Amino acid sequence: MNRLASTTQPAAMPARMFARLPTVMQATGLGRSTIYRLVSKGAFPPPVHLGPRAVAWRWSDLDQWSESRRVDTGSMTGSRAALRVKGGRSTAQADP
Numbered sequence: 001m002n003r004l005a006s007t008t009q010p011a012a013m014p015a016r017m018f019a020r021l022p023t024v025m026q027a028t029g030l031g032r033s034t035i036y037r038l039v040s041k042g043a044f045p046p047p048v049h050l051g052p053r054a055v056a057w058r059w060s061d062l063d064q065w066s067e068s069r070r071v072d073t074g075s076m077t078g079s080r081a082a083l084r085v086k087g088g089r090s091t092a093q094a095d096p
Contacts (some may be wrong), residue, residue: 006046018048027062 019027024035030044045061056062 018050018057018060019059019062020054021047024057024062028066 019036021032024030025032030038035044039046045057045065047055047057050056061079
């Protein structure tokens with residue numbers, strides 16, 4: 001039996017550490033310009049440099065940002081709790 005094979009973990013998906021811009025756009029629903037505008041305002045995690053011409057975002061930073069954006073809908077009823085975010089713009093719909 002191969003000692004190396006017995007001591008290593010089975011092949012698994014690599015840990016997700018970094019996300020490139022297209023993945024960030026898909027995951028957040030935000031456009032490129034909106035992401036960079038929010039970064040410049042300090043309202044979105046900044047990218048990290050992977051090389052001279054490559055940047056990416058840490059998934060941990062994106063997860064924290066996402067958690068901070070959660071809306072507490074427990075105290076709201078009906079469609080008052082409906083919040084849509086698309087293209088960096090959010091619109092809340094409230095019952096009259």
